[in-house]
Amino acid sequence: MNWKQKATNLTAVSFATDRLDVAVGRMEDGQFRVEAESTATNAAELRQRLNPPEHQVVTAIGAEETFCHTLQLPTTQPAELQQMLDLQMDQLTPLPLEEVVYDFEPLGTADGRTRVLVAIARKSAVNERVAALEAVGLPPQRVSVDVVALWRTLRSRQLLPADDKLNVFVRWAADRADVVLSVREQPVVLRTIWLGAADFAEELQRTILAAQVEEPQTEVGRLTFAVNAVADREPAEELARRWPGGAEVLVNGAAPSLATSLCLDAATTERRLNLLPAEWRTRRRTAHRRQIWLRVGIAIAAVYVGALLVLLALTGVRQAHLNRLQTETTALRPDYEQARRLQSELVAMQLQLDTKFSALDVLREVSVVMPENLKLSGYTFRRDDTVTLKGQADSAPAVYDFISKLEQSELFASVKTVGVRTEGAGGLTKFELLATLKSAAAGKTGGGTWR
Numbered sequence: 001m002n003w004k005q006k007a008t009n010l011t012a013v014s015f016a017t018d019r020l021d022v023a024v025g026r027m028e029d030g031q032f033r034v035e036a037e038s039t040a041t042n043a044a045e046l047r048q049r050l051n052p053p054e055h056q057v058v059t060a061i062g063a064e065e066t067f068c069h070t071l072q073l074p075t076t077q078p079a080e081l082q083q084m085l086d087l088q089m090d091q092l093t094p095l096p097l098e099e100v101v102y103d104f105e106p107l108g109t110a111d112g113r114t115r116v117l118v119a120i121a122r123k124s125a126v127n128e129r130v131a132a133l134e135a136v137g138l139p140p141q142r143v144s145v146d147v148v149a150l151w152r153t154l155r156s157r158q159l160l161p162a163d164d165k166l167n168v169f170v171r172w173a174a175d176r177a178d179v180v181l182s183v184r185e186q187p188v189v190l191r192t193i194w195l196g197a198a199d200f201a202e203e204l205q206r207t208i209l210a211a212q213v214e215e216p217q218t219e220v221g222r223l224t225f226a227v228n229a230v231a232d233r234e235p236a237e238e239l240a241r242r243w244p245g246g247a248e249v250l251v252n253g254a255a256p257s258l259a260t261s262l263c264l265d266a267a268t269t270e271r272r273l274n275l276l277p278a279e280w281r282t283r284r285r286t287a288h289r290r291q292i293w294l295r296v297g298i299a300i301a302a303v304y305v306g307a308l309l310v311l312l313a314l315t316g317v318r319q320a321h322l323n324r325l326q327t328e329t330t331a332l333r334p335d336y337e338q339a340r341r342l343q344s345e346l347v348a349m350q351l352q353l354d355t356k357f358s359a360l361d362v363l364r365e366v367s368v369v370m371p372e373n374l375k376l377s378g379y380t381f382r383r384d385d386t387v388t389l390k391g392q393a394d395s396a397p398a399v400y401d402f403i404s405k406l407e408q409s410e411l412f413a414s415v416k417t418v419g420v421r422t423e424g425a426g427g428l429t430k431f432e433l434l435a436t437l438k439s440a441a442a443g444k445t446g447g448g449t450w451r
Contacts, residue, residue, distance in 0.1 A: 165221025
């Protein structure tokens with residue numbers, strides 16, 4: 001049992017008729033010790049004293065509500081022992097299997113056979129105790145059998161015989177006696193005898209005879225009583241005096257309480273009976289997974305909120321930066337508008353001082369000086385450089401007259417004839433002229449003005 005890895009304290013809760021008996025222990029210096037014992041009226045009162053994460057809770061069901069029996073099975077792994085027990089369970093109890101809960105623990109191995117202690121209880125009785133603790137947030141991790149835990153504790157303290165005889169241990173209470181018959185420190189029979197309903201001595205003798213069937217030729221040994229109430233001491237001592245094999249009555253705290261016995265028994269690392277129904281284990285696993293997903297969701301939400309806060313902070317910083325830029329832009333706007341006005345005035349002045357000619361200016365000038373009997377078929381304009389004119393006229397003199405007028409124009413520095421060709425006698429004259437703009441000529445000579 002790995003309770004030490006999960007909680008600081010191991011807490012055992014024993015259900016009495018009108019109260020809860022509680023024992024709290026812990027491991028110190030490699031040894032387990034029960035540090036405190038107390039009682040509580042109910043589970044709610046107990047919850048007020050305990051912090052659940054610090055306590056690993058165990059509890060037990062009474063022997064009167066449990067049927068215990070020993071079986072011998074072939075020695076094998078615990079899982080296979082469980083399977084063999086499952087197959088025999090319908091023969092061990094008259095109750096429907098869905099109404100009972102059972103478990104086993106190995107007692108010892110000899111000659112290839114393993115003796116196991118089987119405990120069977122009504123599921124409703126176990127659920128009643130588990131639910132009472134679960135309701136207040138103290139879920140038990142184990143449900144044992146109280147008298148078995150007490151018997152083990154007395155055995156570990158060497159208060160019970162350890163010989164080969166059939167020894168009898170009786171936990172005496174006001175209305176019942178829980179009986180454990182054992183041989184060689186192994187339980188053989190566990191039974192509850194109700195006082196008043198039958199003669200205790202006769203019922204105990206029948207129980208011993210039944211045990212001798214399983215342990216033939218075994219001599220009856222010592223009888224040990226554990227009595228807590230003063231009123232129960234006298235009848236126990238009377239029976240002890242009449243016991244033929246010797247008897248002892250443990251009183252005045254010589255026997256530990258059931259809660260202390262449960263606490264000590266649960267601290268062992270060996271396999272022990274656990275009658276906790278599988279339904280509770282499933283619920284806890286489901287609740288644990290749900291808790292994990294809830295924590296994951298909370299973590300994701302926290303990351304999301306953190307990222308959102310960072311984003312909002314960055315947005316605030318950028319908005320502040322934007323507001324600052326807008327303030328600066330507003331402050332600079334008058335200077336900007338003034339610069340725009342100065343730029344417009346500068347462009348207007350530049351247009352007035354520009355000495356360069358556009359293609360439309362040149363074409364308009366050419367059209368003005370062009371004779372009526374001359375037509376253009378090509379016009380190539382190179383800004384601030386040359387103009388190439390192609391066309392045809394009725395006669396060559398018309399072409400030369402056009403060249404003369406171009407030379408007299410204020411736009412051109414020179415006009416060269418690329419080619420003048422007359423087709424046949426009295427035919428059309430085709431020409432190609434290259435006129436150099438005066439702006440180009442001025443640039444080549446280092447600039448200047450012209451009129």
